[in-house]
Amino acid sequence: MWFMNEERELMRNIAREFVEKEVLPVAQELDMNEEYPRHLFRRAGELGLIGVVYPKEYGGLDGDWVTKMLITEELCKGSPTLNVVIGAHSSLAGGVLNLLGTHEQKAKYLTPAVKGEQILALASTESAGCFNMEEFQTRAYQDGDEWVINGTKIFITNIMVADTYIVTARTAEHYDPVTRKGFSMFIVEKDTPGLEFGKIENKLGWHGSNTGPVYFKNVRVPKENILGPLHESVGAFALSACDEYMSCGAAGLGIAEACYEKALAYAKSRMQKGKSLYDNYQVIRHKFARMATEIEALRALTFGTAMIRDTGVYPLALARMCKTKGYETAMLCANEAVQIFGGLGVVRETGVERFFRDARLFGIAGGAIEPLFDQINMFKDHNMEFIVRQAPQS
Ligand SMILES: Cc1cc2nc3c(=O)[nH]c(=O)nc-3n(C[C@H](O)[C@H](O)[C@H](O)COP(=O)(O)OP(=O)(O)OC[C@H]3O[C@@H](n4cnc5c(N)ncnc54)[C@H](O)[C@@H]3O)c2cc1C
Numbered sequence: 001m002w003f004m005n006e007e008r009e010l011m012r013n014i015a016r017e018f019v020e021k022e023v024l025p026v027a028q029e030l031d032m033n034e035e036y037p038r039h040l041f042r043r044a045g046e047l048g049l050i051g052v053v054y055p056k057e058y059g060g061l062d063g064d065w066v067t068k069m070l071i072t073e074e075l076c077k078g079s080p081t082l083n084v085v086i087g088a089h090s091s092l093a094g095g096v097l098n099l100l101g102t103h104e105q106k107a108k109y110l111t112p113a114v115k116g117e118q119i120l121a122l123a124s125t126e127s128a129g130c131f132n133m134e135e136f137q138t139r140a141y142q143d144g145d146e147w148v149i150n151g152t153k154i155f156i157t158n159i160m161v162a163d164t165y166i167v168t169a170r171t172a173e174h175y176d177p178v179t180r181k182g183f184s185m186f187i188v189e190k191d192t193p194g195l196e197f198g199k200i201e202n203k204l205g206w207h208g209s210n211t212g213p214v215y216f217k218n219v220r221v222p223k224e225n226i227l228g229p230l231h232e233s234v235g236a237f238a239l240s241a242c243d244e245y246m247s248c249g250a251a252g253l254g255i256a257e258a259c260y261e262k263a264l265a266y267a268k269s270r271m272q273k274g275k276s277l278y279d280n281y282q283v284i285r286h287k288f289a290r291m292a293t294e295i296e297a298l299r300a301l302t303f304g305t306a307m308i309r310d311t312g313v314y315p316l317a318l319a320r321m322c323k324t325k326g327y328e329t330a331m332l333c334a335n336e337a338v339q340i341f342g343g344l345g346v347v348r349e350t351g352v353e354r355f356f357r358d359a360r361l362f363g364i365a366g367g368a369i370e371p372l373f374d375q376i377n378m379f380k381d382h383n384m385e386f387i388v389r390q391a392p393q394s
Contacts, residue, residue, distance in 0.1 A: 003066050003303045011067045014047055015074035023078030030081070031354050034207040036161050037082045041089075044082070045116010049075070050090050054098060058106050059114035065243075065306040069250040076254025080358035081206045083251055084365075088157035088209075089113060091247055092366075093120035093166040095240025096185060100228030109164050109187060121162035123153040123214050124237065131371050133168075133175055133183065133234070138216065140169035140186060147186055147226060149219040155365070159197050159212045163190050167216070172231045185233035187225040194219040205357035206365070239314055239389060241367070246309060246319040248362055249302035252326025255359050256298065259330075259337035260291050262352055267340050277340070284340065291333050298322075298329045308386070317385040320372045323362070327369060330359035 004012075023040055030037055044050050053068050054060025075083040090113070097110045097120070112118040128135035138151025149169050156165075165188045175182030188195055198213035227233060267278040267288070277284055305318040334356040338345035341352055348354070363369050379385050 001299075001303075003307065007063075008067045008070055011048070011052065011061075011063065012070040012074060015049055015071045018044065018047055018049065019074050019078035023075070023082060027079040027082075028349070028351055028354065030079070031207045032348065034202075036208050036210050037079065037085065038161065040079070040082050041085060041119065042116045044075070044086060045114070050086055050116050051094070051114030054090075054094065054110065054114050058098075059111045065246070065309040066303060069247065069302055069306045072247050072250035073254040073257070076251045077258040080251065080255060080355070081209050083254070084206050084209050084361075085119075085158055087244055087247055087251075087366075088122055089120045089162075091244040092122035092240050093164075095243055096122065096166050096227060096233070096236055097187075099236040099239060100185065100233060102224075104224075105187065105227065113164075118163040119158055119161050121156055121158040121165045121214075122240075123156045123165050124168040125153060125155050126151070127154055130367060134177065136168070136170060136175075136183075138167070138169045140171050140184060142223065143220075145223050146220045147223060149186060149188070149216040149221070151216050153214045153216075155201070155211055156214050157209050157211050157365075159200065159210050159214055161210055164188070165190070165195070165214065166227065168233065168237065169216075180234040180238070181231045183234045184230055185227040185237065186221055187227060188216075188219060188221055192219055192221060203361070205354075205359070205361045211365075235389070242314050242316055242319045243309070244366060245323040245372070246302070246305050246315070247322075248366070249298060249305065249319075249322025249326040252323075252328075252330035252359070252362060253295065253298050253302055255330040255355050256291070256295050256333035259333040259352060259355050260288070260295060263291075263333075263337040263340040264288060266344075270342075287336050287340065291336055294329045294332055298325050301325055313386045313388050315386055317376045317379040320376050320379075323367070324369050324372055324376075327359070327362040330355075330362060334359040 048061055049071050051060035052063035056062045094113055113120050126136045140147050140149045167186045167188055168183050171184040172182040194217040196215040200210050200212045267284055268276050270277040302322050305315050305322050308315045337352040338356050341350055344350045345352055
């Protein structure tokens, strides 16, 4: 592949071996039991798979985004749930910490997170909708040496298992959607009084990712737990979300490839009238050609975008295209795999329906496809497809 080099191949192989030897043997069972993949998470941290793009100073590898995409692709071939709990932790919450955190905050929270020793969650979405921040109700005010946070977040991944929650809260009277000023972000440790959780949602897919509501009832944190400059955190959050959107391209790629491989092996071994399904029917062979075409298109988009990201630029529109194309390609291939497996395709133990269910969530969670299409148009209309930003000094 045009984007490979020796270092990337090494990390890709570590991820691939981890998935084949440690993830795949338990992925189906974890899904059925809706069990959080804690031991796999820790192991991924030990192997350097979680914090590859983070600075060595904080336990990372100072690696590039192409490598991160390769790792994401491999993880998703085994367990999209594992990839999602790592994504919410490292790209979303870890990304904000890395962009906005002081040295002390990074040393305390980012370093153990990068090593997989501690888990982070990013709590932003409210019942008003993920992007509709004007109507968010969570507020924080300063009281002496502390910040006091009140509000409710919903659909938060990694609840109850996370050690630290990175939380958005309105700190200014008004939110300005143009300058995006008005919100701040806070670090809340798991045992803080007033931090409570609702029931973990029983979901279609991503079983075991511990998604549910988080309540902040007069939660008090020390004043140094604010992340970045007062009222100005949303910009950094948008950047970490951009990285997460790009990663969804690689996630979709992993799911699509896993489904393609499984379906191909089945189609070539399922015999009818003395011939395999694959040899018998042109209509089946065409499915594979179409899947392969979409997979290669997604690969080119995802790794091309990662190369641009590696120059220090945030590709705002391309990253969203990675997410939308990643979702569509994963859905196409998972759907065809279920179809090609016939009756066995809907049987849980066969393993393809898990990818079908997991692929579906990428169309909603972390930002639904429709608003992302709107944003792609907006960035293009305003010539804002790419931005460069240095981490602000707090
Ligand atoms: C499994 C899971 C895990 C999640 N993890 C996290 C997390 O860790 N942290 C966190 O903060 N949030 C998280 N979320 C929240 C997630 O980002 C939101 O659920 C998602 O963005 C959709 O928002 P919503 O549910 O409010 O849907 P709504 O905003 O109510 O949207 C419903 C539908 O309306 C349509 N729609 C909405 N806006 C537009 C628009 N502008 N243009 C056209 N159509 C539109 C879309 O079809 C959309 O699917 C998670 C969600 C899920 C399901």
